[in-house]
Amino acid sequence: MRASLIQIAVDPDETIEARRARVAGLVREERGAADLVVLPELWPMGAFAYEAFAAESEPLRGPTYEAMAEAARDARVWLHAGSVVEAAGGALYNTSLVLSPAGDLAAGYRKIHRFGFDKGEAVMMAAGKELVTVALPELTVGVATCYDLRFPELFRGLVDAGAQAFVVPAGWPARRRAHWTLLARARAVENQAYMLACGTAGTHAGVEQAGHSIVVDPWGEVLAEAGPGEEILRVVLDPAKVETTREEFPALKDRVLGRTP
Numbered sequence: 001m002r003a004s005l006i007q008i009a010v011d012p013d014e015t016i017e018a019r020r021a022r023v024a025g026l027v028r029e030e031r032g033a034a035d036l037v038v039l040p041e042l043w044p045m046g047a048f049a050y051e052a053f054a055a056e057s058e059p060l061r062g063p064t065y066e067a068m069a070e071a072a073r074d075a076r077v078w079l080h081a082g083s084v085v086e087a088a089g090g091a092l093y094n095t096s097l098v099l100s101p102a103g104d105l106a107a108g109y110r111k112i113h114r115f116g117f118d119k120g121e122a123v124m125m126a127a128g129k130e131l132v133t134v135a136l137p138e139l140t141v142g143v144a145t146c147y148d149l150r151f152p153e154l155f156r157g158l159v160d161a162g163a164q165a166f167v168v169p170a171g172w173p174a175r176r177r178a179h180w181t182l183l184a185r186a187r188a189v190e191n192q193a194y195m196l197a198c199g200t201a202g203t204h205a206g207v208e209q210a211g212h213s214i215v216v217d218p219w220g221e222v223l224a225e226a227g228p229g230e231e232i233l234r235v236v237l238d239p240a241k242v243e244t245t246r247e248e249f250p251a252l253k254d255r256v257l258g259r260t261p
Contacts, residue, residue, distance in 0.1 A: 001138040001237045004034035007213045008082075009202035009230035010046040010171075016056060019044060020067045026232070027071040027079060033234060036136065037075065038198045039068075039082035040169045040213075041146045042094065046204030047171025050120050057087035060095065060108055069103035076101045078136055082169045082198075083111065083145055091126040096143055096169060098134050107134045107143065112154065115147040131157050138239045139164045139194070146170035149183045155191050156258060164242040165194035172199045174228070177210040181225070189220035192245045192252060194237055201230050218245040 030037050045052045068081040079099040086095035094111035110128025114121045132143045142158030172180045188195035195216040200209045211228035215235045224233045
């Protein structure tokens with residue numbers, strides 16, 4: 001299975017419309033090179049651009065979905081289109097979109113753990129409640145977003161739901177980059193699953209982004225890691241490695257606490 005992570009630079013001088021068009025072009029360029037393409041969290045306006053959240057919110061099948069659905073069809077890829085500010089039922093959600101190669105909405109995931117410590121996203125957005133997995137032809141992927149990475153119980157739940165890989169878009173700040181790589185590897189190791197963590201580059205709303213998107217295998221080995229700027233990571237994943245890892249070192253079978261009957 002071939003995967004491409006597109007680490008997008010969020011430039012405040014680039015309009016959201018221009019960035020949508022540019023990112024759609026980057027997705028199309030992965031035709032023939034990838035089976036799965038992953039984008040970062042809230043790349044249209046930036047994860048820390050709180051003042052723009054309400055004004056730039058959109059329905060689930062809004063302009064970002066439309067642009068990314070067309071790009072997924074043209075590229076013939078599964079596309080984790082990062083996340084958007086979804087407006088629904090009088091509330092805002094940080095919602096990830098997963099699109100099929102036909103451009104259909106395969107899944108939407110509303111971020112469960114909101115960042116901000118009683119400000120920013122934590123008070124502006126409602127919390128999601130449902131775990132989401134998507135069965136791709138090669139792997140079942142569990143979907144999480146940014147701050148979710150700090151909550152291992154979420155990933156245990158995704159494993160219990162059949163996840164063999166995790167896809168985590170993020171807008172992670174540079175000042176905590178060490179945590180980003182540490183937690184990505186930890187979630188892969190403890191769950192014996194692939195981790196595809198895709199962040200943003202650049203600086204938006206005055207917050208420098210960590211970049212350093214990373215792909216980790218079920219043993220915790222780093223298969224690829226980006227630098228701080230806009231970059232595309234391309235990796236080949238072996239779906240069989242998940243099961244062989246779990247068979248050779250069957251730690252998941254020894255779970256005692258929190259295991260789903």
